[in-house]
Amino acid sequence: MRVGVLGTGKMGTGLGRQFAQAGHEVFMGSRDADKGKSAGAALGGSGGTYAEAAAHGDVVLLTTPWTAVEETLSAAGGLEGKVLVDVTNPFGEEGLNEFPGSSAAQEVARMAPGAKVVKGWNHIFSAIANSTPSFGAVPATVFLAGDDAEAKATVATLARDAGYDPVDAGPLASAKLVEAAAGLVIGLAYDQKLGTDIALLLARR
Numbered sequence: 516m517r518v519g520v521l522g523t524g525k526m527g528t529g530l531g532r533q534f535a536q537a538g539h540e541v542f543m544g545s546r547d548a549d550k551g552k553s554a555g556a557a558l559g560g561s562g563g564t565y566a567e568a569a570a571h572g573d574v575v576l577l578t579t580p581w582t583a584v585e586e587t588l589s590a591a592g593g594l595e596g597k598v599l600v601d602v603t604n605p606f607g608e609e610g611l612n613e614f615p616g617s618s619a620a621q622e623v624a625r626m627a628p629g630a631k632v633v634k635g636w637n638h639i640f641s642a643i644a645n646s647t648p649s650f651g652a653v654p655a656t657v658f659l660a661g662d663d664a665e666a667k668a669t670v671a672t673l674a675r676d677a678g679y680d681p682v683d684a685g686p687l688a689s690a691k692l693v694e695a696a697a698g699l700v701i702g703l704a705y706d707q708k709l710g711t712d713i714a715l716l717l718a719r720r
């Protein structure tokens with residue numbers, strides 16, 4: 516699969532590396548083309564600008580701070596027809612933004628017309644993205660919310676290839692629940708002092 520990553524921070528490089536190690540063609544996109552190139556080379560892929568990453572990817576990962584999402588999507592250019600994975604948590608200047616009747620992912624969909632938006636990995640700590648999704652024999656769960664079944668299946672394959680356990684969490688309107696899951700793990704990590712080497716696991720029978 517061709518994967519373009521928007522942002523060369525902790526989540527972008529961690530997930531980029533995990534997808535590259537799973538055999539996918541990863542292109543790291545940055546505001547600074549040279550930074551993108553070295554980030555791509557460091558994980559066995561390639562890199563450059565946001566627009567190049569968006570053009571490269573059948574799947575494009577949005578891994579920038581919430582406050583930069585609008586300018587990132589605008590720099591990425593047309594994302595029509597692309598699968599756009601929204602990894603963001605909507606932290607603003609005064610804490611977590613709330614979207615009554617909506618969610619960060621639905622706002623991303625509004626800002627990227629024609630993209631098939633799938634929410635995912637926002638509740639996975641960068642510590643996991645930069646190490647392994649395996650907890651012993653058990654893989655970390657990634658909840659995926661999106662309206663396009665094919666896009667969600669594509670992202671689920673990517674997740675499985677990288678060692679995660681993807682779970683379909685329903686339509687994009689359910690992204691608010693997946694976003695709330697991040698609030699839960701952040702509280703567990705910091706307020707309850709469990710640290711960030713934790714993940715949610717869905718048990719099935």
Ligand SMILES: NC(=O)c1ccc[n+]([C@@H]2O[C@H](COP(=O)([O-])OP(=O)(O)OC[C@H]3O[C@@H](n4cnc5c(N)ncnc54)[C@H](OP(=O)(O)O)[C@@H]3O)[C@@H](O)[C@H]2O)c1
Binds near residue numbers: 525526544579580
């Ligand atoms: N850290 C976590 O554990 C975690 C877990 C789940 C989800 N998230 C979410 O994932 C997103 C990325 O988090 P992160 O921890 O990877 O952040 P990070 O390490 O700060 O990286 C964010 C990247 O976004 C790019 N960027 C574009 N515009 C920016 C701006 N105005 N200011 C700063 N960076 C900008 C930068 O890449 P270039 O310089 O290459 O453009 C930067 O390296 C956030 O929305 C966060 O809420 C984080």
